[in-house]
């Protein structure tokens with residue numbers, strides 16, 4: 001018996017509150033869906049449903065209990081545009097939610113299927129389609145590291161990538177990311193000019209394929225998969241440089257920040273500028289020889305020809321040259337690569353040692369005075385460890401703090417957030433799973449209007465947009 005769309009719509013696919021009757025109805029629905037998608041790879045295996053329904057939201061002790069029971073009803077892994085279209089058509093026919101997933105490295109449950117339904121694992125759709133002079137075309141499920149390798153083979157490189165580039169996908173980075181290694185040189189994703197165009201599929205019968213260029217690429221950027229399925233992206237490439245992994249250490253964290261501010265304003269060619277205080281030392285086991293916890297540090301990737309000038313500048317802020325290694329030297333010595341110590345990998349290294357840490361995302365006031373960093377360290381004591389990433393936004397320095405927080409209660413976490421805000425910092429709260437709550441989302445309403453035009457039945461990642469819940 002075919003379940004009609006109106007009946008299907010009434011069936012709660014959320015695992016939490018399924019009655020036996022609901023369960024049977026949704027199982028029937030899922031079976032019909034699987035028949036309709038024909039040869040597209042799919043599974044209802046419990047272990048795989050659980051694995052693919054979760055991302056890195058376990059970073060947050062606030063999100064973990066809220067999301068841990070969310071489960072997809074079926075996972076599909078399409079390998080071509082035709083297969084993605086077959087999934088869309090069947091989901092539209094049965095009005096089943098669709099949640100798109102890349103590498104599942106998002107930290108706020110962006111790809112957790114809040115209302116069950118179909119989890120679309122894009123990692124089977126993963127070809128580098130073309131590498132040209134100045135640009136690369138990549139299918140959305142391609143791992144970013146693979147795109148970087150393809151670019152490097154042509155003497156070019158990506159403008160930026162997340163520290164998760166070995167497991168995160170292009171589609172996931174555009175849909176859920178914000179900045180990364182390279183953002184101090186080229187800016188955050190949004191205003192870097194990195195995304196030249198994207199092809200997306202709409203959620204309707206029949207699905208349309210749209211190509212977005214210029215400002216319109218912003219419709220899919222950081223939209224958590226609610227504004228169409230990204231199929232392919234064309235990204236700008238720049239000439240490849242030889243980057244050297246550098247560590248400079250300093251007697252105080254204020255010195256690290258003062259040096260970072262000066263390095264940002266200098267003409268040094270720098271691809272990463274990541275400040276970490278000494279109490280992170282015990283978490284950096286494979287770099288212990290160079291960062292042993294006795295001094296605060298700046299972790300950087302610096303153009304080979306600028307390395308000596310970089311350390312000369314550090315000296316003027318009481319800095320010491322601690323490490324400067326090429327890719328080959330780093331691999332030969334089995335060192336942790338610098339890009340895997342930065343952004344949220346810093347947090348990950350701490351969590352791998354002690355799960356009672358969590359973190360915040362804070363934009364520091366501009367200019368960021370070293371004395372404020374030191375005052376905050378005094379105020380919070382052992383409850384907060386400092387880590388800052390230098391990036392660029394509209395040509396200006398943007399310092400993002402990713403402090404580690406010793407978690408006690410949600411109330412105390414909120415108090416710490418308010419304390420940062422009182423200093424003029426802007427919070428991008430990572431302990432939320434509603435898109436609008438994370439910061440400024442779509443203030444002019446253009447994105448929401450676009451969303452309605454590409455997903456009129458509101459099937460994409462339902463529950464993530466407060467305004468649609």
Ligand SMILES: Cc1cc2nc3c(=O)[nH]c(=O)nc-3n(C[C@H](O)[C@H](O)[C@H](O)COP(=O)(O)OP(=O)(O)OC[C@H]3O[C@@H](n4cnc5c(N)ncnc54)[C@H](O)[C@@H]3O)c2cc1C
Pocket residue numbers: 055056099100101102103104105106107110111122140141161162163164167168169170171172173174175176177178179180181223224225226228229230231342343344345348461
């Ligand atoms: C250790 C660690 C370090 C990190 N470092 C960084 C960093 O340096 N910079 C940064 O910006 N982020 C960082 N993040 C967050 C995350 O890794 C990145 O945003 C990453 O690029 C997400 O890619 P993914 O393939 O894992 O996406 P997923 O987590 O699978 O998905 C992210 C979002 O994008 C949507 N999505 C996925 N594919 C598509 C598609 N084809 N079409 C439409 N929507 C889609 C999903 O629905 C979801 O909402 C880090 C996270 C961790 C855990």
